[in-house]
Amino acid sequence: MLDIKQFNPGIKTVISIASIIFASILAFYLLVIYWPQSSPYESVEINIPKGVTLSEISNILKEEKILSNKRTFTMAVKSMGHEKNIPAGRYILHNAQYNKEIINQLVYGIPSLKKITVLEGWTVNDIANELYKTLKINKNNFLKLCHDIRMVQLFNLQGNSFEGYLFPDTYTFAEGVDSKLVITRMVNEFNNNFSTSMKYQAQELGMSILEIITLASIIEGEAIYDSERSIISAVYHNRLKKGMRLQADPTIQYIIDDGPRRLLNKDLKIESSYNTYLNSGLPPGPINNPGKESIIAALYPSENEYLYFVARGDGYHTFTDNEKDHNKAKRKFQEVRRKVKQNKKKIIFEGK
Structure with a gap:
């Protein structure tokens, strides 16, 4: 009768086989993640669009000559567990010669950032144009x-839009x-700059934050020089107290289609x-996004009796307290x- 023990490979044999399998897997893993690619760049900028698949990312890198072997890159990403971890954005890859270097820079790297400057007095339309131009x-x-009124309310803001904020x-x-x-x-930047003391001052004036920002936006549309902002503010405060129409030109520029003109x-x-x-009082909301100087001017008007002002032609204005002057x-x-x-x-005639 045969002894079954002679067919038992033994613990040592099992361990040996397992070790060989483990070593093979490890070797394959290391081979794949350290597979060399043929990127000719010391640094290169790439853009990963939203919603792209791993295969599409590989195609982008191949087209940019960062990859010479898409298959090993795809296998390396999956082996490292990052198939769904590559975020959209524009990145600058440095010395991306191996799969692991490329993957780590895509997964853990900081996207390439671009600056955008929002100028005082820009409307949400102006900002939208700049965002498209700079950031696509x-x-x-x-x-x-x-x-979106619901989103405005989520920020606990007054008004029907983010215009002004x-x-x-x-x-x-x-x-x-x-x-x-x-x-x-x-x-958030608006909230950081509109301090608690400003809120108290608005209450002292008997005005809401929305009304202050609306007035500030009109001041922003009128003033070129900071030295005049509080004076212009006083004119509008004086007119509001007297029940006079503001007759502010920037509010008309806001509603025409081909402005400013x-x-x-x-x-x-x-x-x-x-x-x-045509209407008394302030308009229903801001006409642009005013800067801090105009907001301060709306909150702290100078003390004067002026009711009118008109441009002088040099950026400044002439202020008067009666219609005759x-x-x-x-x-x-x-x-x-x-x-x-x-x-x-x-000049045109002499130029000809």
């Missing part, structure tokens, strides 16, 4: 979010960043809740405008 963010999606500053974002993140950053009499008759020539200042400005127009014609 979809304009329509951004504007849709800017006018996207604080002017220089920001850094990755290309293709989510519009919600952009809005969040800019609103010289306003015509017919523009002042446009039916709109933002038309401060105001009309005189207007005639003086019109004369300046005529002289400028004549000089332009003269």
Whole structure:
């Protein structure tokens, strides 16, 4: 009778086989993740779009000549467990000669950031255009979010849109960043700059934060020099107290389709809740995103009795407290405008 023990390979044999299998797997793993690629660059910038598959990422890297072997790259990504961990964004890869280096830089690297400067007085439309130009963010999606009342309410803001609350500053974002993140950053910056003391001052004036930002946006549209902001603010505060219409030109620029340009009499008759020539009080919301200086001016107007102001032609304004002197200042400005127009014609004529 045969002894079954003679067919038992023994523990040592099993361990030996297991070790060989483990070593083979380990060798294969190391071979794949350290497989050399033929990238000719010391550094190269690439863009990984949203929603792409691992296969599509491999194709992008192949087209950019970063990969010579797509198959080993795909296997390496899967072996390292990063098949779904490569985020969208624009990246700069440095010395990407092996699969592991490429994968780690894509998974753990910081996306290449770009600067965007939002200027004082820009509207949400202006910001949308700049975001598309610099970061390739979809304009329509951004504007849709800017006018999403439910999202505005999530930030505990007053009003029906984010107009006025996207604080002017220089920001850094990755290309293709989510519009919600952009809005969040800019609103957070607004909240950081609108201090508790400012909120108390608004209450002292009997105005809501929305009304302060709305007035600040009008001041932003009128003033070129900081030294005049508080004076312009006082004019509007004085008119509001007297129940006079603000008759603010920037509110008309906001509602015309082809602005900014010289306003015509017919523009002042446009039916709109933002038309401060037809309607009393402040418009229903901000007409742009004002800077901090204009917000401070809206909160702290200078003390004066001015009710009118008109441009002088040099960026500054003439302020008056009665209509007679105001009309005189207007005639003086019109004369300046005529002289400028004549000089332009003269230059054109002499140039010919």
